[in-house]
Amino acid sequence: MGFLYEQLDFQRTPIGDLMLRRRRMPLFGDTDIYEVKLGEDFLMTSLFHxxxxxxxxxxxxxxxxxxxxxxxxxxxxxxxxxxxxxxxxxxxxxxxxxxxxxxxxxxxxxxxxxxxxxxxxxxxxxxxxxxxxxxxxxxxxxxxxxxxxxxxxxxxxxxxxxxxxxxxxxxxxxxxxxxxxxxxxxxxxxxxxxxxxxxxxxxxxxxxxxxxxxxxxxxxxxxxxxxxxxx
CATH class of the missing domain: 3.40.50.150 (Vaccinia Virus protein VP39)
Incomplete structure (x- = not known):
């Protein structure tokens, strides 16, 4: 079973490329997981807060x-x-x-x-x-x-x-x-x-x-x- 991946937004900013994405993983069933990246930095996830x-x-x-x-x-x-x-x-x-x-x-x-x-x-x-x-x-x-x-x-x-x-x-x-x-x-x-x-x-x-x-x-x-x- 794979996972659903969706890029919700991508913006170039003065401090790097900013990405908001949503995914689902088999481990979490139908839970939507939101993730944010800035350049190569993984900033945050809704899984852990x-x-x-x-x-x-x-x-x-x-x-x-x-x-x-x-x-x-x-x-x-x-x-x-x-x-x-x-x-x-x-x-x-x-x-x-x-x-x-x-x-x-x-x-x-x-x-x-x-x-x-x-x-x-x-x-x-x-x-x-x-x-x-x-x-x-x-x-x-x-x-x-x-x-x-x-x-x-x-x-x-x-x-x-x-x-x-x-x-x-x-x-x-x-x-x-x-x-x-x-x-x-x-x-x-x-x-x-x-x-x-x-x-x-x-x-x-x-x-x-x-x-x-x-x-x-x-x-x-x-x-x-x-x-x-x-x-």
Missing amino acids: EAESQLSILGLAAVERDDLDVVVGGLGLGYTAVEALKDPRVASLTVVDFLQPVIGWHQSELVPLGKTLNEDPRCRLMQADFFALMRHAPERQLDAILLDIDHTPTNVLHQSNTHFYTEEGLAEMARHLKPGGVFAMWADGRPEAFFTQRLDRVFRSAESHVIEFDNPITEGTSVGAVYVARI
């Missing part, structure tokens, strides 16, 4: 107040944003993505979570360079910033992103947080001690979490990391 969801759960749990103004860096397939909207304390959610086609997938509801985001009046999708906003935009006082863009602090999608992960770049981002605000970030693989320590030098406190989830493709367990830092 526990770490992206935990980014919102752990990040927002660290904020000790209500009426939250939250920014998510990186839209992807929408799992981080949708999980954030499940928190009733979230009053405003701005999701920033560099790639207009990714925003378009959700606005046209080409991907499954687009409808959820479109129907929630608290949510706004914004096409912009998240890293440039953190470095150059006027300070906007936020309760939480949740980031899911690069694979890891040292494995980035574009070299211009590397400044953000330095102490200087993290301090520039921290200016956008209210006292008691939280920065949380997803990364592939296990947490890296050097980055937790770097966060701890910029923020009042920092910690890392290991997110393990079943991987039926490998018949094993895969691992992601969520870093949480408080200003």
